[in-house]
Amino acid sequence: MSLQGQYRPLNPRLGTHYAIFTSAFIALLLILALLEQLGARNLWLSHTMIIVPLFLYLSVAVLTRTLDLHEFFSVSRRIPPVFGGLALAVTAIGGVGLFSFTGSVFLIGFDALALAIGLIAGFALAAILFVPYLRKCGAYTLPGFFRLRFDSPLL
Structure with missing residues (x-):
């Protein structure tokens, strides 16, 4: 299955904007x-490390606010699947995953890097197996995809 769809992107230079944001960080x-x-x-230094990224995140949130549910969850499907996969990964890791990984590296040592390799x-x-199907069926999350796919109210 091809990851390129027949959609008009939200911004043709979306990857450039993400690269600039990442480069700034x-x-x-x-x-x-x-x-x-x-x-x-x-x-x-610690206050700067907390405040500056928080300010950047809040400015992005204020500039892209919306009340439309479809627009909020999936930007009306106008972003490439690669960025959807990255968003799925960030959602799955969350803050707890990040702290548990650093704690395991601290306690176990470099042997815990196998966890990071497995996670990546x-x-x-x-991103390769699920995101194209999520886009195709219209679900926003993996549980929503499984609920639609298997037509079960328990999922």
Whole structure:
């Protein structure tokens, strides 16, 4: 199944905008690491690391707000499936997954990197296997897809 659909994207330069956002976040990390090496106070660095990304996320949320349910969950299906797969991965990991992974690396050591490799492989597999079918059937989440696919109210 091809991952390219017959849709007009929300923005032809959507990947460029995501790359700029990611580059800004990585630049923030590098600047803060540089400032830490130069002797800046850790309290100032930690507050900056929390406030600046939070401000970026809130600005994106305010600029793209909507009251339409279909627009909120899937941007009216106008984004490429790759970004849908990334959103599915981020939703599945969540904050608890991120903290549990860092805790397992701290306790177990580099042997816990096998968990990260399995996690990344699982998300890549989910993006390849599930996202095109989610788009085709109109479901927003995997439980919604299984409910529609198997026509069961229990799912």
